[in-house]
Amino acid sequence: MRKSFFRLILEFILGGAVIMLTTYIFDDVYVKDFGVACLIAIVLALLNTFVKPVLSFIAFPITLLSLGLFQLVINGFVLEIAQMILAPDFYIPSFGLTILMSVVISILYSLLGIGKIND
DSSP, X not given: OOOOHHHHHHHXXXXXXXXXXXXXXXXXXXXXXXXXXXXXXXXXXXXXXXXXXXXXXXXXXXXXXXXXXXXXXXXXXXXXXXXXXXXXXXEOXXXXXXXXXXHHHHHHHHHHTTTOSOO
């Protein structure tokens, strides 16, 4: 079933709140304000829809050999692309912190039910 427009906006606002929460958890991460955090959530949703499947397909042999752990690197790379797109207003100093932040974001998204297709 398709999501309603209100549900989609609510998920982007909750996604922005998750991004802001992770910036409070990791002091080195910089996000300008809550509006930018919501924009990051939108960019991550678009990247996860269009770019991540391509990266996962290309990296399937490595992911298989690492028993799925390489998927963490792919998630970090998607967050790194989002950082490049929103560069002056969003900054993560290292790739290791990017991977760690992507894990925390994924956990919080799943706890809140953000991004689930079925309602």
